[in-house]
Amino acid sequence: MTTQLSSPAVSPGHGDAFTDHVVSLTWTEGEGWHDRRVGPLEPLSLHPATIGLHYAQVIFEGLKAHRGVDGSVSVFRPDRNALRFQRSARRLAMPELPVDAFLGAIDDLVSLDHTALPADPSISLYLRPLMFATEPNLMLRPSAEYRFLLMAFVAGGFFGDQALAPVSVLVSREHSRAVEGGTGDVKCAANYGPSFVAQNLAREAGCQQVVWLDAAEHRWVEEMGGMNLFFVRQTSTGTEVVTPELTGTLLPGVTRESLLVLADRLGYRAGEERISVDRWRAECAEGLITEVFACGTAAVVTPVGSVRDRDGDWVIGDGTAGPVTRRLRQELVDTQRGAAPDPGGWRRVIVPPAAS
Template sequence: MGDFPTTRTKTPKPKPADETLSFGKVLTDHMFLMDYDEGKGWHSPRIVPYGPLSLDPATSVLHYGQAIFDGLKAFRGDDGKVRLFRPDRHAERFNRSAGIMCMPELPVDIIRQSFDALIGVDHAWVPHMPGTSLYLRPTIIATDVFLGVHPAHSYLYFLILSPVGSYYSEGVKPVRILASDSHVRAVKGGTGEAKTAANYAASLAGQRDAAAAGYTQVLYLDGVHRRYLDEVGTMNIMVRIGDEVITPPLAGTILDGVTRNSAMTLMQDWGLRISERPITIDEVMQAGRDGTLREMWGTGTAAVVSPVGTLGYKGEDVTINGGETGELTRKLYDSIVGIQYGRTNDAHGWTSVVEPV
């Protein structure tokens, strides 16, 4: 299936200047599509000009939310080569999301081929300026036309691309986050560990309220006790208290972040003490008060590493590292970005080069 039928656009879009790019507002010229029908499996892979999807008003995804997606990036290095960062792990996570949502999995090699094929066609869309990249959004939606609650029998896989700048307009600078015990992101046994549309819809109210209170993001606590750190916005969370780096364990409510895993692997390489354990907001706030909370950061594909300068909870703010980016946070960011752009040694083989077609 490596040579996909390709219809190239006859009306190419103008490419924006790299310095004008934000996140997710510009889409490239083409998209990858593939269909699934029960009894037939996945079929009809193709690359076509980017354009609207035609959906019946009764299409099941619009009513029952069977939709998953993932997100990863391709980077143009100083040597001009375009590199994908950890595409296999993203493809595997995409399939885990599918399983949780009762959707058919796609062979990992086909997912990978779709990445390479579409980037190959839209290779010129990968921006050149440092800090920019090409964002990939693979998605599966249920396409049965019915009104009834059960897993669909037909699905559509599509992949779209977007040249992007920095996720945060302020760049890699410490942000203000608000820990919320009123908004719940997920509970064990639900869909918290899947990248499914409903999880992100459920996060909007918490994000709105945090922004209204003057914070950049919301830090969610667990849905049962409302005490244990869960995720921050769309990112995994890490804290450095004394000489220990702590991140909540993957226990059914937290997304298995690819950047999270990358950061933990690098810190293990560096011989740091890392703990995957439950940690309460009270422990973190107390560490902030007594000065042992040395650093705090979020990890995710979009922002890579996002330092936290202020943590708010129940009307109290604690300042972390004087409101400045910590040394470990900066080292992680520089190391991961260095690998992504091919500037430093890729000791773990995380990147793969994509050639133009």
């Protein structure tokens, strides 16, 4: 049985405090999706010629369940992840999992393993849907067999226990995350392994994350690690909260989409635009850009305090989490936990208060 983490002082870290169960479905040509199972989390047995291991037909998602202020347990906007999972499958010539099957798997797993989730708002249940090609065949073609899995782990802060501690970033001039016409706008495993080299270079430079620029001109800011970026401007007409526009090489993050709605609800001018790294530096020097933060399922809202770049380093604002970053993070967390109004079906309540 899943162990209840009862003490807020216990931090589960991120990525290895797995819960007890897994949901599984199989797809084969002719039968489609079948053999649905809910059982114990256990190792897989795979043939060495499994296509997914060789040709990277592997996609995944990341979303979270939260314990609400009323004791309920809900998942944040899983319908958006279900649709993105389908888009990723199409891009990799894989079968699409129906939205109802995706949501049903989440309902089953959270219903079984929600006791691992304490009331501590800093701890969540991270859900990892995964689909991979399973046919044992080394012909260079799409697989005829696939498997879907859903597992979970109890998650603390992605960058440690201090939720609003600013991170430092290194602008990557040598490596690119995604190219036009590639897979940058979907969540496939092949996007992530190649990013580790640049991430290691960032750590060697004393930074916690890497900032990706566009692959064509190495000029336009795209993402931070595997997270979307936001810029806060103070202008004569008010506060702007902007994020790089989706060009086909950026991942359309669910948290990104949510923050654009929440920023507008809070009275900020929210929008998308292309931002060059030179403009970023210049507007920080002018005091126009006062805050920058990254966002994502794992990172939630994380302030960026300083930037290292071959053309000169700089500090954003005073190097700490600014008021807009703090306010947006709190609004997001409150919405996820039911302490703020739901903009419209964002919380899928799986465990009601009386059953928690």
